[in-house]
Each structure stands twice: as structure tokens, then as C-alpha cells.
Amino acid sequence: MTVLNGPRGVVDPVRAGTAVLDVRDLRMRYGTQDVLKGVDFTAERGEVLALLGPNGAGKTTTVEILEGFRMRSAGDVRVLGVDPARGDEAWRARIGVVLQSWRDHAKWRVRELLAHLGSYYRDYSTERVRRPWDVDELIETVGLAPHAHKRTSSLSGGQRRRLDVAIGIVGRPELLFLDEPTVGFDPEARREFHDLVHRLSDDEDTTILLTTHDLDEAEKLADRILILAGGSIIADGSADELSRRMSTEAEVKWTRDGQRYVHTTSEPTKFVYELFRQYGEEIADLEVRRASLEDTYVAMVRRFEEGTR
Numbered sequence: 001m002t003v004l005n006g007p008r009g010v011v012d013p014v015r016a017g018t019a020v021l022d023v024r025d026l027r028m029r030y031g032t033q034d035v036l037k038g039v040d041f042t043a044e045r046g047e048v049l050a051l052l053g054p055n056g057a058g059k060t061t062t063v064e065i066l067e068g069f070r071m072r073s074a075g076d077v078r079v080l081g082v083d084p085a086r087g088d089e090a091w092r093a094r095i096g097v098v099l100q101s102w103r104d105h106a107k108w109r110v111r112e113l114l115a116h117l118g119s120y121y122r123d124y125s126t127e128r129v130r131r132p133w134d135v136d137e138l139i140e141t142v143g144l145a146p147h148a149h150k151r152t153s154s155l156s157g158g159q160r161r162r163l164d165v166a167i168g169i170v171g172r173p174e175l176l177f178l179d180e181p182t183v184g185f186d187p188e189a190r191r192e193f194h195d196l197v198h199r200l201s202d203d204e205d206t207t208i209l210l211t212t213h214d215l216d217e218a219e220k221l222a223d224r225i226l227i228l229a230g231g232s233i234i235a236d237g238s239a240d241e242l243s244r245r246m247s248t249e250a251e252v253k254w255t256r257d258g259q260r261y262v263h264t265t266s267e268p269t270k271f272v273y274e275l276f277r278q279y280g281e282e283i284a285d286l287e288v289r290r291a292s293l294e295d296t297y298v299a300m301v302r303r304f305e306e307g308t309r
């Protein structure tokens, strides 16, 4: 997860059939509306993908098809090597889903509920993946240890969300779907959640597909960004790669003689070098801001929309 653009093995995992997600020419039509017109992407073990796109682009549709909750119109889809339309219980046990929020189980206590839900996964334990997650270890991992014996109805919003995550991962999924995972989190809870996602991908080799409107979160978490627009994937790469592809400009700010200056340039390193060559120690408060994923995303979607008008 932390190795960006690192070397890939010589074996192409897609060809070898070991990709966790393998989506080819996925199509979905609702009535006469073609929502997905040929979606293609793959994901390997331990990768974190963020699926982005304007409202109505078909993100939920795509994710529900992968989860086996919705039947596609056409295309070839493999999730952990299985067609999700034909996934059985053993396949489902290898997948975790964290939805917006559960509001049931009000009478259960945290530890009791997780132990109970975890028991369903025992039959699906394998040599490689021991299921379920040890309940106390899991509670510790999601930061609910002080609340283990509380009723779920008495948890705060942030604690409730941690419980949602714990429910999603109690079976030690090899593939985890996260839908807007940190909506309503305060900054500290958000950071802890990001650490947890990194831990799942780094230590557990969990593949994660995340949908979010928070582009800062997508940039922090995802190895790869997928942008869905107009029924297909218009961009697939790391945040840096997408930014380079758009050759978005960087903003350089500095002060000299007590005056603030701002300059946008596609070559910030060269610009700063020239700036120092010319003014040397007179330059203070230097700041270089490269395009954020949000800048790149907006530019890409806009360019796409202009091209389809």
C-alpha cells in the first residue's frame, strides 16, 4: 500500500487469474438508460482503490454488482475469481461491506454483537485466513475497547461508525467495500480510521474499494484512483499520475520586502530556482502547492464533459 508506483512482479496477476477484482466491459441498463457502457478495471491483493465520479455516474451500481447485490446487463466480472452473480456463502464470507450506517442491533452490546456476528464466519476459516477476527483484538483495532460493554444504542456517531467498520471486517475479508467511510467523523477519528485502512491493506493484505466524495481522503488512502464518468472509467492511476497527465499547474507563494507574491507555473522547481538565483535571501515564507487530487479531478471531469457536449 505504501509503495507508490513500486515495481510489480513479472507475473501479470490478471492473466494469472489472481486479481481480486477483474471487471471487463461491464454494462448496465436501467429501462432505456445505459448507465454503465463498458467499465474496465482490475485490482490486486492489498491495493486500495477509490472510485470517484459525479453523482449519478453509476458508482453505487458498479459496487452493488461487484458485491453480488445487483445483476449486471452484460460484461465479464470476477470478484476473488468468482462471478458475483453466482457467488455462494463461502465466497460471501471472504467479502466485507461497510455501508453508510446500520441502525439496528440497538439492544446488543458491542462485544456481544461482534462475537455473535463473527461466529458465522468460523466455518469459512482457512489455513491462510483465520476467521473470525479475535473479538477483543478487533475491538482494540477499531478503537472501541472502552466501549466494549456498552449497548450499541448508546454509542456516539463516531463510535457507531467504528462499530460499522468492525462489523464489516469481523470475518477478516480479503476484499472490503467502504461507502463514504468517514462521513461525520471529527479530524482525529478520521485520522485513526485512515490508519486502520492502511493497516488492513499493509498487514492483512486486504483489497479495499472505497467510494467517497472527500477527495482529500481519497488522495490520502488510495493507491489508485478510478474516475467513472459517462458510463466508463475515464482515468485510472495514482493521484500523482493523474495530476501529471493533466499537467496541472502548481502555485508558488513567497514574500519579499514584506510583500506577498503568488505565481502559477507548470515548472515550480525551475521557477523557485530562478527566484532564489535572482533574490537569494530576500525570499521568505516560500510555499509550493502542487495540484491536489481535487484540482485534478475537477479538471478531468470538466474536460470530459466538454468533450461530450
Ligand code: ADP
Residues within 6 Å of the ligand: 030, 031, 035, 053, 054, 055, 056, 057, 058, 059, 060, 061, 062
Ligand atoms: P452514483 O452512485 O454514481 O451516484 P448510481 O449508481 O446510484 O450512481 O446511479 C446511476 C444512475 O442509475 C442514476 O441515473 C440513477 O438514477 C440510475 N439508477 C440507479 N438505480 C436504479 C434503479 N434501481 N432503477 C432505475 N434507475 C436506477
